[in-house]
Amino acid sequence: MRHDKQATENAKQEVRRILGPLDARLKTRTFPVGERVMPADITVVCTLLWLYKQVLEPSFCQAFPNTNRWFLTCINQPQFRAVLGKKEKASREEKQKPQAERKEEKKTTAPAPEDELGECERAAAAEPEAKDAFARLPKSTFALDEFKRKHSNEDTLSVALPYFGEHFDKDGWSLWYSEYRFPEGLTPTFMSCNLMTAVFQRLDDLRKNAFARVILFGTNNSGSISGVWVFRGQGLAFPLSPDWQVSYESYTWWKLDPSSEETQMLVREYSSWDGAFQPVGKAFNQGKIFK
Structure with missing residues (x-):
């Protein structure tokens, strides 16, 4: 060109x-x-x-x-250099060689089998195989994916919540309430919203075994964040993987009793984003769904 x-x-x-x-x-x-x-x-x-x-x-x-x-x-960083470093170094060394020498090497030198792979493929092959943190748990009757489909494609209050109430397996899954511990640090609402999104982005590998509806309450410089979570198993999922532990300690967590009226009211309010939201005491601003 x-x-x-x-x-x-x-x-x-x-x-x-x-x-x-x-x-x-x-x-x-x-x-x-x-x-x-x-x-x-x-x-x-x-x-x-x-x-x-x-x-x-x-x-x-x-x-x-x-x-x-x-x-x-x-x-x-070592992780960047594992993919880029060797290739960049080889490229620089190749440029420094006389052209005739480079041509001669191409004629006489056969690539080693490992060089047939790209740097990215070799780095990926060197990574240990990821283990399923939930593999030890017994099979559950509650199909989270089916609930998520109903939640996404059908009416929440008339279809998704009744399905949840009928099929939720309280032995194989648990419900938790979370509350952000540092509300005084929440300033503009758009930054608070970004904070919620950033937490979700770090939990991509957890999506098959978790679901949440998290709400930002209040206004600029007077906000709070809380939510209702569903996890596979009876404990918090975050300690099961270092990748999931980045932000969870910034929240206080309470395990909920799925059979109690208070829990059922919480689930309904956080699912519809409408209600008294006790004891938050602030108006709904916006919500985020982890699914």
């Missing part, structure tokens, strides 16, 4: 427009989201990788010191 100087400059201007807010956010943060590497970091780093390698000259990058620091922090 013929080089178009104006198109290149337009593209760089677009990159400046996008990197500006990212750099500003990273001025007071190590990572854009949370306090450790998250899927967001992996996605953005991989998006920027070829820009940094082949497009952005040093003079361009100087305008984004915080982004540069974060990018270098990420790509030097």
Whole structure:
């Protein structure tokens, strides 16, 4: 494709427009989201990788010191280097060899069998096989997936909740009430909503064995977060995997009695997002569903 100087400059201007807010956010943060590497970091780093390698000259990058620091922090993590490091090093060494030497190596050197795999495939193959944290539990009569389908596709109060009440297996599953422990730290409601979403994103592997409806109550600078959860087994699921333990200690948890009227009222209110919501004492703002 013929080089178009104006198109290149337009593209760089677009990159400046996008990197500006990212750099500003990273001025007071190590990572854009949370306090450790998250899927967001992996996605953005991989998006920027070829820009940094082949497009952005040093003079361009100087305008984004915080982004540069974060990018270098990420790509030097062992997990990033396991996928990118060897390949990047080999690429640099290959560029430094004379052309004739590279051609000769291609003629005489056969690739080792392991080199037929990409770096990503080799890294994935090296990972230990994930264990099902719930495999030891006896089979349950309650089909969570069927309940989720009814919850998603049919009326909650007239169909999904009656199904739940009829089929819930109190021996194979448990109900829990959660309440965020630091409501004084909840400021704008959109940030509180993002906090709820971030918790769900870290629990993707738990979706087959859990369900929740979580509500943000109140207004800006006067909010609270609480919810009703369903878990496989009789205990909290979070301690079963390090990946699930990031945020759960920021909440207080109470195990509920499925047969009590108070629990049934809680389930109904949090399912319909309507009711007195005792003892919250604040108006419904918005809700999130983990399914």
